[in-house]
Amino acid sequence: FSDKGSWCVIQQGMNADNLYARRYHWFSKNLSSFILxxxxxxxxSRDNKPVLDMTSRESVETQKMSVDLINDDPRHLQRDLLSLLKPSTQKTLDEFIGQGAEMKIPYLDMPRYINWNKLRKIYEFQPGNYEEFLSLDGVGPATVRALALISDLIYGTKPSWMDPVKYSFAVGGKDGVPFPVDKIAMDETIEILKQGVEEAYIGKREKMMALKRLRKIIPHSYEEKHN
Structure with missing residues (x-):
């Protein structure tokens, strides 16, 4: 946090299944909405498919529909939810296709347990928008997924299935994960960036500023090697 009220937050989450981590960067200067x-x-270090991204601009209509659903009679929501649950005796097409086939159909991992008492309290509160809905006690991943599923399959408001992660560790990680640092590739990348700035059709002052910004992220070992 700065004296002027600016702030930056970096969160890290770990996927318990594959043990890969990802970091979420928040910066107040670029923030206009907590849900968009x-x-x-x-x-x-990798993206996952499919991923339900309810913060995507493509999911705005699903956000609105989720609020409409939660503000409706919980009995209607329960009816819609039960209509989407697959009976244990029912087979699916992917079971007939086989495990070796690559399924490209987006899907939602339907939660098997919903706290209807919590949903009833949320209904009584009547949240005015999606941000207010998410801030309420009892709203978690299962509730978000369930509402997104109903919004998509019954009411046709499709959310985003694109993983918003951006790749990092392009030349490796210092701890060897996902692979050791490729110093040659790192040096070549820096040279390409430096050459691009120097040959750009911009003023001398802009070039100097760009080179200074580039120098801030260049390892000291590179500067010692090339000076």
Whole structure:
């Protein structure tokens, strides 16, 4: 936090299944909404498919529908939800296709348990928008997924299935994850960036400023090697 009220937050989450981490960057200067693409960056070593991204601009209509659903009679929501649950005796097409086939159909991992008492309290509160809805006690991933599923399959408001992560560690990580640092590739990348700035059709002052910004992220070992 700065004296002028600016702030920056970096969160890290770990996928318990594959043990890969990703970092979520928040910067107040670029933030206009907490529910509409709020992150300055989401960094990780791999993307996942499919991923439900309710902060995407493509999910705005699903956000609105989720609020409409939660503000409706919970009995209607329960009816819609139960209509989407697959009976244990029912087979699906992917079971007939086989495990080896690559399924490109987006899907939602339907939660098997919903706290209807919590949803009833949220209904009584009547949240005015999606941000207010998310801030309420009891709203978690299962509730978000359930509402997104109903919004998509019954009411046709499709959310985004694109993982918003941006790749990092392009030349490796210092701890060897996901692979050791490729120093040659790192040096070549720096040279390309430096050459691009020097040959750009911009003023001398702009070039100097760009080179200074580039120098801030260049390792000291590179400068010692090339000076």
């Amino acid at each position: 693409e709020p992150h300055s960056a989401i960094l990780g």
